[in-house]
Amino acid sequence: MKSGVYYGIDFGTTNTSVYLYNYEKGKGTIETGFGTDGKDLTPFSSCIAISRTNQKDFKYGREIKEKINEYAEDYRIITSFKSLLGTDEEIVVNGIRYDGKKLTALFLAYVRNTVRRERPDFEEAIFSIPVDFSAKARTDLLEAAESVGIKVKGFVSESSSAYISKVQEIKAFSKVMVIDFGGGTLDLSILNLKHNRIYEDAVYGVKFGGDDVDQELALRMMPRIYPGISFEELNPKRKDKLMNEVERMKIEFSEYDDYTITLGEGTKPVDIDYDMFSDIITPLMTKRVLPAIGKVMEKAKVSPETIDAVILAGGSSGLRPFADMILSMFGEDKIIFDDEKNRYQWMVAKGAAITSAMDCEFKLCDDICILLSDKETYPILKRDIHKVGDVSDKLSFSLTTDDFDAHFIFTDSTGKNHYAVVSVKAKGYIDEKFYLSMEIGKDQIARVIIQNPYMGNSYQEVQEINKLRFYYDLNDIEG
């Protein structure tokens, strides 16, 4: 690991964390999280408020989240713009169209400005992304970040990033489950560590997070607080106050068994005990979290007994009924709890920063092959050799038939799993030459270019292959 300052960004659906990892060889590290309230406290809320009347009026951060309903009257509040990345969906505010990339650029500019007030050297970072983040979404994120001056050094999956943040504690284990319970999503991964290489054996995610729990709690509290009134009927200020109370309630139930909801003058305070709280949340956990865990274990062909360790990450991991459920499923010995209070929300960003510091290589788990006419596979880029950033040699292929198009089928090493099929126009000459080259971008997408000079010098077909699997080579890991 080289001495230097490294940054990781956990660009989450609900919250975004920036983490500084300053490594000095022989001296140690200085680590700090950056968020909406300054350092090491609360990540940035991934939401943007766009004025409905003033095209240049944008608001960001916790202030928006805490008064989201109040602001909603004058601002269009956009909370999950991450999900817009890689899609054609747009939001129109005050006559201006905002797509996912544009919204992300606006938000990342705010993040950049906030961090640079403390750290002017914040220019480059590794982004953690969900495993199922589409190729287009990755490209959009990369372009959005670089458009506001944040150079994307690379991407790492959120689960691997969480693993890397704890790698010193768990490097002796081979099968590790990462449960990333964030504000908007629950992401699960089963990682396999072999010879300092991290393989993602299975990944699974559901759109269920802390925000869903808050919503359920608020709805369930309504009859007791405002009998006969629906949540939607509450004025925005009351809505915001209730949601903030729910947020505080979750925090207090992690330590206490009782909580009193107070919503202002004239409203009756409501006492809630932990049993009642748990009765509301546990069914959600049972319904949403347990199946997801079962699903990912099934994909990886493992059981709770064969899992060596469980890493909890994400801001909602401190939720007591959730933690109790994971404990009962895997046993206390296997759970890697956070070393500091309320640090789950920084783990993924920290892992991304450490990944940047280690300068680890993202290598292909399997070959990218082309299926030949005799059904044999010919590797274009090879497993364990080629990595993100590599470019293949320029290869030539000949047409074996007199067809007017050629079909290039890209597969894994078995030839059975097709990544993509590319049709290239041809003149139908025998021995007509096609030239092929392939590159793996920082967004972990392989881009193949096929040219046929018989069709003109400018003619080429381009295809992206985004179902690739990579492992992380941790040879640079210390200790």
Added chain:
Amino acid sequence: MDNIAEIKKRLDVLYQEYKNNRFSLNKTKTQEVSDLLGNITFAKDADVMDVAEQLARFSADVTRIYFSSLTKSGAVPVEQLDNLLKAFLSMDKDAGKSQYYVQKFVFVLSSVMKNYHEKALVSTQLPKLVTFIAQFAIKSEKNKKKFHTLVNNTMGGIYLLDYSNINRNSLLNIWNVTNSIYPDLSDARYEEFITDWAKKYGFVPENIKNSSHQEPIVEANKTKETKAVSGKSDIEDSGHSDKTEAISEKFIEATANRLYCNIQKDLSALGEAIVPSLSTIIDSLTMARNQNQELSAENTRLNARIAELEQQIQDTEKLADRAVELEKINAELDEKLKEAYAINSREASLEAQKIRAAFNKDFSNLYEDWIEYECSEVSEINYNSLQAIIKKIFRALKRNGIDFKGNDE
């Protein structure tokens, strides 16, 4: 100063000083006179008479220095020396001042004989200088001592000079003064030279073993008178005397015996002298060997000491390197300490910042509640709400590290 006239002018000045100073010059000026005479001697148009005149009027010390310098290299031909000496002798024109030449001629003879060795023996003027000295030596003890000094200074060499052109009276003076100095010739250091000289010039018979008991012959005082009358050197006018060349076998045997006895005596004396010398030499060698051993030991000790010192130098250099290294480490530690202080300071600052932010986050909503309830009516609902808010405040404080005894646990 190359010009002879100028040299003479300077010499005149010096002579005047010499004269004014009761015929005395200091050492530097005496040397200067001698040097100036040297310059005249080797000047292009040099005239020996010029030099002779100066030698005649200055002190004997000038003569001594001048001739010592002139003859030192032995490069000046004897004939040239004879020309100079002839001129020098010709300066003696005043009988009242003749005696002043005695010492000067002693110096001349001593220098020439010392530096010219056998080359001096062919000189025609040196014997005349000897006879000059001798005629005064027979008259006064002081001059006899000078003659004696001359014999010693020339290591008896004056007896080897060729006196064949010297008249009998002059030779008789030499013989008489020699006898006067050495009443017993066997005690004379240069007995053989004297004996041979005496035999050669007929003062002892050829068959006489030695001339130790020969009486002086009274004729010497005539020399001056003759000279005074003729106005010329008596030597020039004298004729050659026949020499007896035949040597009887008896005389040879006697001479051989005498030489043998002398050699034995000398060898004995030499032995007596050598044994203690050898003993001394052996003692010296033994001492030297002991000293050598001591020196070897000392040398060994010194070598060991040098090696030790070299080691110490190396150790010192290592220590110096180590000191530099330690200074570097010290500087690094200082730097680390500063960094630690800085980090500590930053962390303390960060911690304070975090606590402020956490308080802000935790209390901002509670504060809004308080504002709302501050002016509210007193009612059971509001009371319960405020009680709950206070509870939340204390829990928030505890969560941020401010704990009070009797909290609501």
